[in-house]
Amino acid sequence: MSDLGYNPSELLICSAARLMPDNTTAFIGTGIPMLAASLAQKMHAPNLVAIFEFGGTGAILDSLPLAVGERRSFHRAVAASGILDIVETAQRGFVEYGFLGGAQIDPYGNLNSTTIGEHDHPKVRLPGSGGGNDVGSHCWRTIAIMRHDVRRFVEKIDFITTPGYLSGPGVREAAGLPRGTGPFRVVTNLAILGYEPESKRMQLLATQPGVTVEQVVENTGFELLLADEIESNPGPSAEELRLLREEVDRDRLYI
């Protein structure tokens, strides 16, 4: 990808940053979501309220936290409280966007970050839910950031750590999850994906630069719905890359 003038991480960060509007709240985890939130603050969303799970609300993301509770997560924040204040705020409906990741995702946006193989005798023990299940339960719209391949995009995931649309329309609500919440976008190195409103199954909305629809389909381990018009997501602009490299991640910890 070096001939494109940016690397896959930079593409994911810029793609995710553009999905964050100004004057809204976003539950931010460590890594790419944080870089994306910082970039969004510097580009188009100076009043984006970054909310960190362990208590930071409204941090100015001048430098990058390496852990969800560290001091950069409440640097010049408007409030520093604790985890339950934050998650209860999300449970009351105050948090619009939430970012998620995982080892596997299925067509309904359910995510696995717990085990590969059978739970009680796992082949691979992954870290577990962390805040993922809380974010996926309470935020109005969640955005998953994933590397795109057939091992990660599978018809059936080994363990539903974090609920997406579960098994289809209405199932979240029937399970007792708050109404009107659920997966919104998936940002990958190959595509931007959304969910078809009727079936709640994942659909291709846009391809990343230099990627064909066929490549996206080939790298997805389930039947992928295609939007009526599939757009081309523009690559990172010169200004986005400058901010990312010179200000957001000066020390090149992530990019």
Place this chain on the structure above:
Amino acid sequence: MKVIEEGLGPLLQPIEMDAFRASNRDKPKGMVDKIMSEAEAVRTFIHPGDYIGIELYGSVRCPMSLTREIVRQGIGDLRLAGQGVLEADLLLAAGLVKALDITYIGLEVYGVSNALRREVESGRVERCVEWSNAALAWRFKAAAMGVPFLPVRSMLGSDTLRYSAAKVVECPFTGEPLCLLPALVLDVGLIHVHRADRYGNAQIDGISGFAAELARASKQLLISAEEIVPTDQIRATPEKTIIPYYLVDAVVEAPFGSHPGEMCYLYERDEPAIKAWVEASQEAESAQAYLEKFIYGLPDQAAYLGLVGERRLQELKAMVPGRMS
């Protein structure tokens, strides 16, 4: 209330709220000097098979000096509320954990925990009961409230709930499904704070994580503090006292007690030292060599800090933004 679903996981700690009340009644209410060393605090209060919980993450305001002492004393068969990074990793790598109420054990930006993988995939950790981060903190909150459960809207519909010990009921008011989280009372809780007095009145700067809840959910509570201050200083800003003395059983003076993690406004995290564990923990043998070098082979926290070196510690202080070095 109609029970709709029950998690498959066992309760690793029974719900005995009256026993908790009785144990709280027995705690001394007078201002008793509770200062002791890490070694004495751990030896006195933590026993094989206990259920323990540690507040915040192994890289942020975490009682690492107390954790290293548990490893040094080799107190095993522990049941652990597993929301952790380095501290949970050290206990796992030392083979001291028998069962986990787990939400997240990993190395954050550095990825999965190989210590967790080895211990769980081999079956040495016999049980993993799943929760979300907030669920575990809410379980402490239920205990802190003195009630047997709390209703929440996390975990519904997921395998996280299926492999937890939560229950889904039909809400008696709305008729909607609701997740009930069982209270979690710890045998021993461990919290590291910015300052405390000799009696255990403890104050934290910056975010408070789940310190208030865990402190109130612990039958025995061990506090380590960067600084021991006179009670008059606590009384000058009582609104900052997140943990009042009567909750506390031991107060340990532990400067750089969170190293290699950070303590906000005091010192930054020691990235190369964290990476040293990330690398050592890849394989069982190198993990043991790390434990030998930084824990078993050293008598106490002072010796550990000696190994880190005074110069490095001063650098970590000087890295705090706005601090005149």
